[in-house]
Amino acid sequence: MSGLVEIEGQFYIPASDSSVADAANRVIKQGDMFAILDRHGDIRPLGFENQGLFYQGTRFVSLLKLEMNGKSPLLLSSSVKEENDLLLVDLTNPELGEMDRDHIRSGIIHFARKLFLWESDCFEHLEVSNFGLEPVSFALSYRFRADFVDLFELRGIKRERRGNMLVPIIERDKVTLLYEGLDGVRRQTTFQFSQTTSESSSERAVFSMTLRPQEQTTFDLRISCRVGEEPPRLQSYDNSLRNVLSARDQFQSDTTRVETSNSQFNDWLHQSHADLHMLVTQTECGPYPFAGIPWYSCVFGRDAIITALEMLWCCPQLARGVLRYLASTQATKSVAAQDAEPGKIVHEQRKGEMAALGEIPFGNYYGTIDATPLFIVLAGRYYERTADKELIVQLWPNIERALHWIDRYGDLDGDGYVEYSRRAERGLSNQGWKDSEDSVFHADGRLAGAPIALCEVQGYVFEAKLLAARLAAVLGQVETSKELNRAARRLQKRFERDFWCEDLQCYALALDGDKRPCKVRSSNAGHCLFSGIASRPRAARIARIVTGNTFFSGWGIRTIAATEARYNPMSYHNGSIWPHDNALIAAGLARYGFQDAALQVLTALFDASMRADLNRLPELFCGFPRRDGEGPTLYPVACNPQAWASAAVFFLLQSCLGLRIDAERNRIYFHTPSLPEFLREVDIVGLKTPTDSLDLTLRRHAGEVAVNLKSRTGTAQVVVIH
16 A cells, blocks of 8 residues: 655655554544544544544544533443444543532433444434433533644645635534635535534534433534535435445345354454445445555555455455446556556545645556556456356456556566556555565665566466456457467466575565566565466465464464565564455465465464454554464554455455355355364355355364355355365
8 A cells, every 4th residue: 555654755654653543542434434533432632633534535523522511521431333333432420510519420411422424424413311319500512623634644744835724604503614725625514513502613612401300312413524516415313324224234235144153253253344344435336445544545446456355255246346446447548647557457546635736646546566457357256256247248348458558568678577667756666565665675675676576466467367368258259368378378487487486485576677586585475376376386385484483473474574684573564464465375375275374374363353452453463473461563553444454354264165156157166165273163144146045054073174055045056175
């Protein structure tokens, strides 16, 4: 992913800020809006800069604080409901007033806050109850502020100029704060109250309340965010809540349900599913997973493709939405400032003032080397999973353009490898999934010079051409299919010759601009198993390396081995552990029959999930060796939740079960299914083929896993291969 702090014209992720994954934070998201609040349900300034209500790349609320007689209520409990759609908070009053005048004993008043998001609105429903023996009068108030800072400003980029705050509009039941950006766009935040204020200003709204003993009253707050000429949305609280719950139910019905004999593993599964539901945004092309909160709550090409691949077996609708969206945004011309060329798949799309002005290059940015071949891989695997020929017919022109980009633009020097070299002045210097400026280097630590050909990208291209050949055959393009197959085999032969390093017993991380191999043991080599480009003998050697002590920390596989020059367990890409990286490697291990190694990865990440807040695996964590009695060390600014990390558990489980769905033949295969010791039984409910739905139970018996068909609608066959 792209970094978020500008240094010498490029953008990187700092490691000095407080963790977004702080247990005190509560995160909710819906569509283009997300909120980071504290446990009280408040948004606080100074020291809590990550908090806010964000919409389309801008913070629309930088302060929101509920008060009683000017004091903060005391926290009783706080939780985000299981499916991440509601924040529920219970509060009570502190001791207020003097003993002989206006005295309110602590613990008399109960506040129940319920907050959720829908489209561009944040709704709060507040129930206030008096459990005392006497009537109580007090001032209920909200303090609020809107700074309209761009997300990139929040992450450290200093702007020479900003737009102007306009005169606020103050009414008896609402307050509107307005900002006009340098892009000429007016942004506004409206605080709409269900009761008339007794006092209001641009920073505070006060309401007089009197409650008899055992009396309860309700109060609603609606925070509406608008950009430009967006029309106001008039849906009520109740209708909006129904829409939220309906969207949750739809996502649940679209996804195969998995339950196991281990309640803690179920917690990981359920939290991951809920996080994916929260991160998925409905677009005009269908569902699309935004990458992560808070820094990547927007479209990323590579991240969405990998998330869709991880979820393909249990939620193919996600892949359909991703494919259609990325096809609709595929580059049609060469634009150096965007690192765009015809046929290339988008890397990142940002909204907000700085993106609109070009102060950051990521408004519509194509600086990724792997999203284009992975787009083809997803299309090919989607067809195998669904037999959805109609969509493939629609996408075929996009696939052809992507193939043309691979051969014409991706291969910069005509050597048969896809490589990158930044053209955008402020674009990313490294354009693989490890896009930190120091992530591609030689054995002595020297950074590699462009153009750079990453090992895993050649694997993606290899599989892309094989799968495109199959799709071409489905569409009756026999000669095209044959040539794509031949091209893939030629690439595989060259790759084995040029990338294998006998002294490393591993594929080189990359070839630099002078075609010198970067002799670094990296997790990238594990992706060569995921794509199938690795020869079987060499795949076995890589399997031994990535599960050995230099790579495997006990919590997972590090991004590089501990023996390498730039190894740093606290770095973003040079020694950390990424759940999605581990899931792809585990899929590769299982592909070559190394089920025990795949189980080792699944077990390690399960152990990590049990020590994570809410059982939620973050984007990454540090690569320190596992220590008795301690959990993994958190990376300070990891996104949490993050889509491809959330989806990892589903891909890991699929890999260990050897699960593959052949929709054309209406068959479900289990190749050498395996389960770890902590899972005795797995129930798969509602596994769908194009015509059927199946419920299955897998049970582990003395080292083998039996697959039992519990129910089936239709004639789909279940085939177990041991």
